[in-house]
Amino acid sequence: MLSVRDIDVFYGDFHVLHGVSLEVEKGELVAVIGANGHGKSTLLKAMCGLEPIASGDIVYQGESIRDLDAPQLVARGLVYVAEDRRLFPDMTVRENLLLGAYLDRGRKRRDQTLAHVFELYPRLAERQRQLARTLSGGEAQMLALGRGLMSAPDLIAIDEPSLGLAPNLVDSMLQTVHRLKEDGMTVLLVEQSLALIEDVVDRIYTLEEGVLSESRKTATERS
């Protein structure tokens, strides 16, 4: 479904990603693990049209997307959920969610997807009239994910959803990510810690100083 082929990405002279190749099949939940600063966010952003690639190619649903920008990719069902969440603090939870559906693709299925998001995250339903700034860290993460879902993606790339969450919330958040896969979505997840995600993902790549390993299957996938 998504094929990253030998890409290089630079910030000015700084060479961040070195010949990175990655495959995600339809319906998989794949993770990229790596320590802080090793290029995980850069990889997701490059895939989602938010950073230009210097060489290599990215093929999504059979088509090269290396020259498309983020809105064009959202329109094709490829969506990035940023690690810093990028919520609108002075808008309500519901308004933040509806903003995720501003393109045609999401708008057509808006009410249906909103009901699905509220089912996935009942806290968001309870708090839909509250301002986003009043949410706890865990709820803000749910909202960021929910807003991503509102664009009706086929593939959702989620950048460190556990960041800043209390340990007891990380697990339930990862369960909802797994639930997305069960509902038929394709998920690419980025995290720092292998221990957190080993039980919920199918396949794992490791990114070290901008170099991506071969992937390995987890016990979840083998069983």
Ligand SMILES: Nc1ncnc2c1ncn2[C@@H]1O[C@H](COP(=O)(O)OP(=O)(O)O)[C@@H](O)[C@H]1O
């Ligand atoms: N916009 C930017 N301009 C310059 N350097 C950047 C930029 N974004 C990230 N970097 C640098 O690129 C490297 C990889 O960053 P990033 O992809 O954010 O890593 P990770 O998500 O794994 O923490 C880091 O050294 C970071 O400081």
Ligand SMILES: [Mg+2]
């Ligand atoms: Mg990052």
